[in-house]
Amino acid sequence: MSDNNSILETSVAERLASEALIVDVDGYEGPLDLLLTLSRTQKVDLRKISVLQLAEQYLEFVEKAKELRIELAADYLVMAAWLAFLKSRLLLPPDPKEEGPSGEELAAHLAFQLERLAAMRDASARLMGRDRLARDFFARGVTEDVTRIRKVTYTANILDLMQAYSRIRTKDEFRPLSFESRDSILTMEQALDRMRGLIGFSGEWTDIMSYLPEDWAGDPKRRRSATASTFAATLELAKEGKLEIRQHETFAPLQIRKREPQGD
């Protein structure tokens, strides 16, 4: 590649770049990004950059944008104003009466900012270029979660216990069985009446349970009450000599039958 060619290419590249700058102004992330890009055209170490030259380039860029009626965001214009100020400071001999940082100081700081931004760009590229998890190296494919074994222990103290007991004992709903509900109670009188009527027909030994009123044999509470009162009634009738009771063995069914009048 000849020198001529390369010069030509550079100028073409530069022209393209400057056009791109204008077209792509939105592609820049603010004035600092733009300044950094412009500084690249100086092809020197960022530490040796000519801030004055950079300021001129930037101002030129803004001028061009204006010519092309490209609307620049406010921060680009603010930067332009500041660079114009910086440029004048750099060009004019320092005024000893003027307060504030010198043009050189301001320029140095801008150069620092550019260098720092460039360094961060470089660092981010290096970071993203590292071997990365799930791309270059990998974690365990099958993981075994720690199974949490929950062991529940229950506690209660003596106070809980006593309170629970008193709660039951003082519960409004609490009633001894016989008061619980009248309609579940077959009184002994009722059973006796019933048995007196029925026993006359029972010549054979019959299971006492068959004497329970039919509608009292289902529901356990009613069955229980009917059993008790029927049993009590049979005892009463046996005492009166009206019937006999027998049981073959403990827990065997109770059987009853009419007792034939004696002495007949």
Add this chain to the structure above:
Amino acid sequence: MTEENESLFEAPPMGEQERMVEAILFASADPVTIRDLAGRMPHGSEPAEALVHLRKRYEGRGVRVVKVGDAWAIRTAPDLGFLMQKETVETRKLSRAAIETLAIVAYHQPVTRAEIEEIRGVSVSRGTIDQLLELDWIKLGRRRMTPGRPVTFVVTEAFLDHFGLESARDLPGLKELRQAGLLDNRPPPGSDLPETEAGDDDQVDLFQAESDDAYLEDDIIDDDM
């Protein structure tokens, strides 16, 4: 194609192949077949042989190379399974049903389930009884010598231990409960318990509460158990 031709592809040394198998088995979510291994490794590799080496290398280690069906995987050594468990102890209050049931057993023992239901006025779930049995706070007592011979429940040594009692008889009686303000002064409506009597009778009548009407019922109650 002769075999010599294939060797031109120069498979990596066996040590490298072993590393590859190791990495693949490590990173795969599922067990990997030899065929899969061969498909992923450089041409000419011999995953089966590499596996033999790898398996040997992991012998006695914290993880092992194991065969799962037709495929291979790395798994935790069985004796270290305990490391994958974390026991957390959670303390919970006993449910109201459980504490009430427990109180009834303590005050009325030996007591049948039907009697517990009678006293609580609601049915007692199997779970509640089981929980108390599991806690080793109640146990089965003698069967009641009534029709159906229902089982009874009594409290255990562990119960006495937990509640700091020498015996169930040490439980405060109704009168003491009342004095301690744990019990309303209002006697339960229709209560025929002689709780107003003087002396230490409370305890006795508590343990007698099962008396009277309670017992005829047993045969019926059993059916429910």
Add this chain to the structure above:
Amino acid sequence: MTEENESLFEAPPMGEQERMVEAILFASADPVTIRDLAGRMPHGSEPAEALVHLRKRYEGRGVRVVKVGDAWAIRTAPDLGFLMQKETVETRKLSRAAIETLAIVAYHQPVTRAEIEEIRGVSVSRGTIDQLLELDWIKLGRRRMTPGRPVTFVVTEAFLDHFGLESARDLPGLKELRQAGLLDNRPPPGSDLPETEAGDDDQVDLFQAESDDAYLEDDIIDDDM
């Protein structure tokens, strides 16, 4: 309690401890801290020592024992990544803003949003920060003890894990950048003056860091990591 008493618990032999650490690290996709290891291993175990042995054992193998911040993990050797296309997870492509912001947080941490903006020369969108927080690559650090107590951002363990870093100190080029003064938070000249003239306000906003004291904490990266 003397040390002799403690030894009554008899920690398992180091070889066993090494197996345990191996099993635990293999079982977890995420790095496990020494503290967690100790919590799961039998009393008296010394996971830190076991890790030294284990790390050595895996040198040059297909998987490696790596340190991630305060925690440890097993990862496949990076040179074998080519075998893993199957496991590769397509990560969402990060915007340039997000990548730069991430790098700035990593190299300058703890760093405030205003400082990130100062370095990049543009404002940082909420979405960029959110995205990095969501990836669990950055998190909130301590508040800066300056007026307004701005929040700071720092990188996470997941960040270190993702980029294969033992600690933020191992960030590539960190030392050089520091030596070049490029990690300094150098205040703009004149910013120590009470207030600049009204006309300069805008650009002060743009390029001046939030305040001077902000930079007292310059070297915090060391303290934190």
